[in-house]
Amino acid sequence: MKTQITRAPQIIRTVRMRMFARRLRVLWVKGLVRDEHWIGVDLGGTWVRVAVSDRSGHLMAKISERVDKSSAKAISDQMIRLTRFLCSKHGFGIKSLNGAGIAATGPLVQEKGVLIHPTAMPFDCVPITKPISEELGIPSCLINDAAGAALGEKMFGAAKGLDNYAYITISTGIGCGAIVNGTLLLGKDGNAHEVGHIVIDYEGRLKCGCGKRGHWEAYCSGSNIPNFIRMRLKDMPTRLVRESLLLKMAGGDLSRLSAIDLFAAAGKADNISARLVEEIGVLNSIGFANVINAYDPSLITVGGTVTLKNRAMILNPIKKHVKDYIINRISKIKVTPLGDNVGLYGAIAAALTYIS
Numbered sequence: 001m002k003t004q005i006t007r008a009p010q011i012i013r014t015v016r017m018r019m020f021a022r023r024l025r026v027l028w029v030k031g032l033v034r035d036e037h038w039i040g041v042d043l044g045g046t047w048v049r050v051a052v053s054d055r056s057g058h059l060m061a062k063i064s065e066r067v068d069k070s071s072a073k074a075i076s077d078q079m080i081r082l083t084r085f086l087c088s089k090h091g092f093g094i095k096s097l098n099g100a101g102i103a104a105t106g107p108l109v110q111e112k113g114v115l116i117h118p119t120a121m122p123f124d125c126v127p128i129t130k131p132i133s134e135e136l137g138i139p140s141c142l143i144n145d146a147a148g149a150a151l152g153e154k155m156f157g158a159a160k161g162l163d164n165y166a167y168i169t170i171s172t173g174i175g176c177g178a179i180v181n182g183t184l185l186l187g188k189d190g191n192a193h194e195v196g197h198i199v200i201d202y203e204g205r206l207k208c209g210c211g212k213r214g215h216w217e218a219y220c221s222g223s224n225i226p227n228f229i230r231m232r233l234k235d236m237p238t239r240l241v242r243e244s245l246l247l248k249m250a251g252g253d254l255s256r257l258s259a260i261d262l263f264a265a266a267g268k269a270d271n272i273s274a275r276l277v278e279e280i281g282v283l284n285s286i287g288f289a290n291v292i293n294a295y296d297p298s299l300i301t302v303g304g305t306v307t308l309k310n311r312a313m314i315l316n317p318i319k320k321h322v323k324d325y326i327i328n329r330i331s332k333i334k335v336t337p338l339g340d341n342v343g344l345y346g347a348i349a350a351a352l353t354y355i356s
């Protein structure tokens with residue numbers, strides 16, 4: 001009896017929702033309710049991803065390619081071509097698009113919609129929003145990829161309802177986005193929290209892709225981990241290095257080493273590799289501690305290819321060592337639930353925030 005009484009309002013609500021959905025469908029057929037389609041572009045150092053989404057962040061179609069770095073103009077041309085291809089393949093008219101958000105590797109000038117001396121591309125200036133808006137006839141906006149990911153995590157992921165939150169990516173490079181007291185921090189050009197370039201080694205033993213020395217990214221990003229390995233192996237006994245799986249995986253040539261080789265060897269209990277993974281973890285924990293001390297977030301989510309492919313080996317040493325460097329109360333640290341789509345969600349969230 002009791003069950004019937006409590007279920008009755010639910011049945012009424014369900015019937016009302018079905019009637020409302022039917023009414024919406026009638027309005028849609030009459031053309032009174034328009035579909036909303038948004039383009040999200042995640043421009044990384046290696047890959048460019050494009051997606052079509054609705055307002056709720058449902059990614060309806062997506063595509064990715066290696067970034068065409070043949071010229072500065074080729075980069076926006078590639079995004080335009082991929083957008084047109086995706087819309088045509090899945091039947092979305094270009095006219096149905098409300099706008100495009102582009103979350104890109106920095107540095108950038110957000111207001112002008114351009115990348116300036118991007119660390120992962122050999123160009124002084126890469127125009128993004130102007131060619132996209134002119135060619136596709138839609139408004140567009142640009143945001144730093146990690147700042148966009150923070151916005152995406154707040155709108156669609158683990159940071160819903162949180163006012164103090166940070167996102168850190170460990171990928172080709174290292175980046176961060178921070179929301180403090182509910183506000184996404186951007187800075188004068190949109191390059192706040194370029195934490196990959198904070199100094200973690202005052203001796204500056206390794207040179208960063210940006211040209212400066214001692215930066216976090218120069219030691220722990222996917223593209224620079226091999227430099228860190230080679231530097232450390234020079235200090236180790238030759239016999240140990242010769243016996244290490246690392247040398248075998250690089251085919252006897254340390255110049256061919258990759259970050260993938262290091263984590264694979266550490267996963268097979270190779271002593272030197274496990275030690276280097278732990279050392280990278282200590283350096284990462286210094287970077288994380290700087291973020292916790294600067295922004296005081298209650299949660300940090302972590303993404304990027306290096307993290308997503310080696311979750312325990314990246315996160316465990318950070319959690320173990322970060323407390324040695326923080327003064328603020330520790331944040332929860334976990335892998336982003338948005339996976340490798342976090343950049344796309346960030347681009348869509350930026351479009352919904354800055355265009356609509």
Ligand SMILES: [Zn+2]
Nearest residue numbers: 197208210215
């Ligand atoms: Zn740097």
